[in-house]
Amino acid sequence: MGRTKEFDEEVVLQKAMELFWEQGYEKTSMSDLVEHMGIHRKSLYDTFGDKHSLYLKTIDHYRENTSERLTCVLSDTKTAGEGVKAIFDIMIHGSKECPWGCFIVNAATELALRDQEVEEKTDAVFKQTEGLIKELVLKGQKSGEFTCDLSADALADILHGTLLGVRVYTRTSANKEKLNHLADNFIQLLKCKN
Known part of the structure; x- marks a missing residue:
C-alpha cells in the first residue's frame, strides 16, 4: 500500500510558481524548489516530475488562477470602460504577494524562443487574454461606449500589446503614477467621439 501525501499539491504548486516567478526558471535549482x-x-519528482515538468505545471496553475480572477473582476464591472480600467489596475498594481x-x-x-512547450503554453494564455479583451471591446462598441473606427480585433490587439508593455514596465522602477496615466489615456482613446 502506497503512502499518503503529506502535503497539499495546490499549496506546494503555488509555492513553486512563486519561486519561479521571483527568480526565473534558469536561476531556480531543484534544491531551491525542495526548500x-x-x-x-x-x-517532488514523484508528484510533479522533473524541474521542466514542474515549471509547465506552474504555467497551467497561473493560467487557471488568472482566468478565474479576471472573470471575477470583469463580472463586477458595469461598463466596458470600467472593465478595461480594472484590467489595467491588475496589471499595474498586481498583488503584494507577487x-x-x-x-x-x-x-x-x-x-519561449528556445522551449516549444513554454511557447505553446504562453501563447495559449495570451490568446485566452486576447479573447477576454475582445469580448470587453465588443461590449463597449455595442453599447456605444467605445469607438467603432477600428474593429474589435484590432482594438483588442492594441490593448493587449499595451497591457503586455505595462507588465514589462512593472518589472522596472517605473513610476506607477505614469502607468496609471497611460491607462487613463488609453481608455480615452477607446471612447466614442460624439
Whole structure:
C-alpha cells in the first residue's frame, strides 16, 4: 500500500510558481524548489516530475488562477470602460504577494524562443487574454461606449500589446503614477467621439 501525501499539491504548486516567478526558471535549482516548497526531493519528482515538468505545471496553475480572477473582476464591472480600467489596475498594481511582474510575460521572455512547450503554453494564455479583451471591446462598441473606427480585433490587439508593455514596465522602477496615466489615456482613446 502506497503512502499518503503529506502535503497539499495546490499549496506546494503555488509555492513553486512563486519561486519561479521571483527568480526565473534558469536561476531556480531543484534544491531551491525542495526548500521553498517544503517537501522532499523524492516527493517532488514523484508528484510533479522533473524541474521542466514542474515549471509547465506552474504555467497551467497561473493560467487557471488568472482566468478565474479576471472573470471575477470583469463580472463586477458595469461598463466596458470600467472593465478595461480594472484590467489595467491588475496589471499595474498586481498583488503584494507577487510583485514580480507577470509570470507569463516572464516565462515568454525567458524561455519561449528556445522551449516549444513554454511557447505553446504562453501563447495559449495570451490568446485566452486576447479573447477576454475582445469580448470587453465588443461590449463597449455595442453599447456605444467605445469607438467603432477600428474593429474589435484590432482594438483588442492594441490593448493587449499595451497591457503586455505595462507588465514589462512593472518589472522596472517605473513610476506607477505614469502607468496609471497611460491607462487613463488609453481608455480615452477607446471612447466614442460624439
